Amino acid sequence: MSLPRIAIDAMGGDEGLSVMVAGAALALDADPRLTFLMVGDEPRVAETMARYPALVARTQIRHAPDVVTGDEKPTQALRRARTTSMGLAIDAVKQGDAGAAVSAGNTGALMAMAKVSLRTLPGIDRPALAALVPTLGDHDLVMLDLGANTTCDARNLVQFAIMGAAYARIANGLASPRVRLLNIGSEETKGTEDLRDAAALLKDVDAALALTFDGFIEADKISRGDVDVVVTDGFSGNIALKAMEGAARFVTDLLRRSFSSSLRSKFGFLISRPATELLRNRLDPNNHNGALFVGLNGVVVKSHGSASPRGVAHAIEITARLLSENLTERIAADLADVGAEKIQMAVRSARTSQPAEATDLTNSERDA
Structure with missing residues (x-):
């Protein structure tokens, strides 16, 4: 039985795309039930994901032209929520296209976007x-x-x-x-x-x-x-x-x-x-x-910005467990x-x- 799709902010974190995609591939190896919505620059995401055929088969890509930077103020990031990979990943949870979102990006911006978009319980x-x-x-x-x-x-x-x-x-x-x-x-x-x-x-x-x-x-x-x-x-x-x-x-x-x-x-x-x-x-x-940002109408998980692919996989595994339970x-x-x-x-x-x-x-x- 498949779990609800997990939206991944593919462009967030210190290493960005390569680590987020590799982490998702590791998580999928450990749990074949997973499906993903990879949010980011579509051509770059598709090129990086091509190295992981199993991941390609279980993932949809949603294009996002912009990225939230690490030093960006939450108020600035909120104004660009509709065009950034972080904002669109959270919006996918709000719209029901994903059951949870995972990002390694700016913590303050992620919190602000999640609270405004999903609201509290x-x-x-x-x-x-x-x-x-x-x-x-x-x-x-x-x-x-x-x-x-x-x-x-x-x-x-x-x-x-x-x-x-x-x-x-x-x-x-x-x-x-x-x-x-x-x-x-x-x-x-x-x-x-x-x-x-x-x-x-x-x-x-x-x-x-x-x-x-x-x-x-x-x-x-x-x-x-x-x-x-x-x-x-x-x-x-x-x-x-x-x-x-x-x-x-x-x-x-x-x-x-x-x-x-x-x-x-x-x-x-x-x-x-x-x-x-x-x-x-x-x-x-x-x-x-x-x-985890607890207390929201949806699951949003923050991965450490410097996490390795194994660390990203662990964050995804936690997310999957929270959805399952x-x-x-x-x-x-x-x-x-x-x-x-x-x-x-x-x-x-x-x-x-x-x-x-x-x-x-x-x-x-x-x-x-």
Whole structure:
């Protein structure tokens, strides 16, 4: 049985056309059910795809004369949505010509176009950017928001938690994902008022949803493997993610430098090579590529701009799984179970019932 067609922004990303087409071919090799709508400069797309006969047989091409550049402002990109490969890929989802869109292009432009074209689901105020992050546990965790919204209130955070849990159930096969809010401490009195309000509400609604709320988590514990969904605002989430990526590169670069420092070190590398290969594979961003804009009336996945063909294939595989498991419908059902009004009422109730030791302190005193 074929899955809904996946629209590919063939011109986006650092390497552009060659990597996007090669990634689609790899994904098709792994899953013959896939079909594609390749959006881009038609003559160039057809020429590149000719190297992959199996892909040609499963792909339609839609011509797009323009490309969104990496430094283009979202407002500028929106004005050219009808002529760019990114804009037309998203429009294919809106028109029902594709079930999902994948792009490695400008993140801000992709978010703006997707939100304007597809709109948010009922009960969702803002979409969020969610990604899979490696851990010491048996599976990756879902983390959101990673940059779509720099400031968020309690209601936004609760909505993110509901969407992240739905994503984790599909991506990792979990019945009741463990959800935590990113904070500067695990104590209930730590953090901003919005964080404490969101925590109080999640405690109230987790029994009605397929998730388990486990309170707050600090940034140094994210990858320990004892949480399935980490929820935060886009400002803090983006900083935390970049810090983790930088730490991973630091470790791998330090190991490489250490193993090449002397003849004895090189001999040691040969002995420990299986372990270092396992580490490299675990930390390779291509094996975790594919960030999802959750909360939209459609599936839009952002591939890293510097992803390899294998990384693009991984993003497409994630997209196919989300289509197969009906992510959008699951999120809508979970929101209906809770209800937007209940969320708003619970936020107000949480604020009026804060303990005196939390509300009578200044933020700096409480967080000390």
